[in-house]
Amino acid sequence: MRDTDEMRIFVEIVRQGGLSAAARHLGLAISVVSDRLSRLERRLGTRLLVRTTRRQTLTEAGRIYLDESTAILSATEGMEARVRETVNAPGGLLRVTAPLPFGRIKLAPFVAGFIRRHPDIRVHLTLEDRMTDIVGEGYDIAIRGAPVVDTMLAGRRLMESRRVLVASPAYIARHGQPEIPGDLARHACLVANTSGQCRGTWRFGRGENTRIYRVDGHLASSHSELPVHWALDGMGLTQKSLWEVEDHLRDGRLVTVMEAWEPDPVTFYAIHTISTAHSHKIALFIGELVQPGLGIADYAP
Template sequence: MRDSDEMEIFVEIVRQGGLSAAARHLGLAPSVVSERLSRLERRLGARLLVRTTRRQTLTEAGRIYLDEAAAIMAATAEMEARVRATVSAPGGMLRVTAPVPFGRIRLAPFVAGFVRRHPDIRVHLALEDRMTDIVGEGYDIAIRAAPVVDTTLTGRRLMESRRVLVASPDYLVRHGRPDTPGDLARHACLVANMTGQCRGEWRFGRGKDVRILRVDGVLASSHSELPVHWALDGLGLTQKSLWEVEDHLRAGRLETVMEAWEPDPVTFYAIHTVSTAQSHKIALFMGELLQPGGIDRAPS
């Protein structure tokens, strides 16, 4: 028996919530599923599940193995789908959701090139700053600034984005330049917040020194691009990914401050449901998006 068979059985046990349900789903006898799980645990030398008559709980080793196994299975499914796609041209509608600034600045140019290269595929790109329900709202792929925590989803790391603290020259003339995180208490902060509150958490690092600030903003919005517009109007400082403001920095409309204290970077992930991993069009889109330079590819 292949090691991958044991891996798939373990993942299915977790997804289905138990050995018996997994056995029914896989069309195997419960005794076979139980034996293969035990064989996997013996081979790894680690307990993956703690099982009682009423429930099962993942051990720490089990959580690690589940995350890695799901990623391996998704990557394998994508690879196989891409191979099949070479002899069967993909087509149909692909629904993608992404945060507003990332989708507008980074993803939209890639999508334009993608549909030109694959004219049989149509793409609907929804730009929303809220956390969408990928399954419930019928999306094929989501771009998120957070890793996967749902076992029905699988995610691949897309890119890490450097962040900067910026303000307009006019604001800095009137209020001065902050030099340390502590100085921000005397400045107007502009916050992107999805909860309806004028506050946020800003993290800064200088070598091993890390500062976490609870920022009470003078202005906040659930629309993540508005703080940039407010900063351009001289209303305060805001934290943004470098690619969101680099045009304004080059033009002198904004300036970076506190360069010695860099905000935490943000990591973006491309996410889809495990069940759609074998879709030709999803595998093709993910494959081109994740290849080196994919997200930066100009339309062709």
Template sequence: MNNLGDLEIFARVVSAGSMSAAGRELGLSPAVVSKRLRRLEDRLGTRLMQRTTRQISLTEAGQGFYERVVAILAGIEEAEAFVSRRSALAHGVLKVSAPTSFGRMHIAPHINTFMQANPDLGVNLMLRDEFVDIVGDGYDLAIRIAELSDSSLVARKLAPVRRILVASPAYLDKHGMPETLGDLDSHVCLAPHNNDTWKLEGPQGETIHRPLGPLQTNSSEVVREAVIGGVGIALRSTWDIGAELADQRLVQVLPAYEGSRNVAIHAVYASRRFLPAKVRLFIDYLAELYGPTPYWDREQGAR
């Protein structure tokens, strides 16, 4: 097998997580995979990974090498697609990570349309609320809803996020409507414990409020159900509670205050260079689907 084949085996071992799993995907025995990796390390004169047949971990040199190998293989994939006139179509398997609620509500219902337009593509959509290691865990891209800090990753904004303070009519009937931001101190405020402050923008600019309440949870969906159930006031994204606003199970409170506009929905991926067609087309699809004014806000405005 040539040197390029050794690079492909190395990348597959890293993405699969073990030599045995990579061997099954490639139709090779673990012994052959191990031999190819040793040959690659001997040629480079450095150790790329600590490994057993069940588990691997990259060395510092191996991590940097893997990031460059992925870019090389992506470039080859793009070149082959161009030559075969398939550059306009996605093919292979697209591995995507997305937040649980957002993925369920605003990605999963639209996957079928994307896959029908790209029949040679498979999609592996993993829903989890923790940030994944895109390179280390073998993801093509991740959808993140956050105020992103500087990093080595590339991010493309897909849509703005509008977050508002809401409560149920039953809660407000019992506890009253807050008139000022200071009134929140006498109300039950709901937030996951890992989001212990609300960064709000209002008439006086940016302000920070620390929500206090009896409910502690690591789940945003628990907070969502609690505010609908009348437990208290919560800061929620309109993509999450649009239906409840429409049927008045939730109403907006303190409309002069909204969450920081720096939070947005982003597609995050490892490198801008040699971006595979499957990644580019999926990002373009979501960007067009959501747009500068996402459909969940347009629908709410129409109502």
């Protein structure tokens, strides 16, 4: 059986978008990466990539080789992980990333209990309001409010949460209650936006009736939790997941508005690479994350 190094290099060339980026990612000289690719194409007797000064494109043979190589590498890494973990209890570092509010409210308490139950495992939890590159940044698990679209990744459904539009009773008393999305143009909208703009997009309606509305914010922040604090101060309306504001709704500091226009719920997933599907510590973490009594509570739509 041939060495898998050439497979790994080819997969990284495609994944990173070019020879130079793949060489930097792998810590190799670009001449080495180029030579391995040329040697691979000579051995196979066909071109796998068509390269120009601006882009590279997979040939039909290249697409086949990429799919087969990915499957082989995934199986190899999974096999090695299973072998290692048959002789060792789950341990070592587990790198997890999640959106800031989800991580603080939902995940951090779970992680504390997980570490108490499994003291040989260490967890580094990164909370950021951006879409992380799981593979490129070296994360074991990422929590996302969207399903898997990358063929290199796999996901496990965690929970479903309603999205609600909320404001303080004081704000409603001063400005009235919006009835339809068009009314928002006359209200102060509080948005989370990482682009430095005071605008956002909110969804309203369900299923085929779902519509996306652009709202111009009176206050905006790259920190996704600040709009909730501003809403509590009576500064305007904001759209959030129920678990972000349920305590404030329960104590009456916030109220829901435009309930008839509530959008489809958001589903959160635990994402990991396919190659780590057989990792004991990753399976243990995600398994307990969804376990009743240990994991994250599920909300009905």
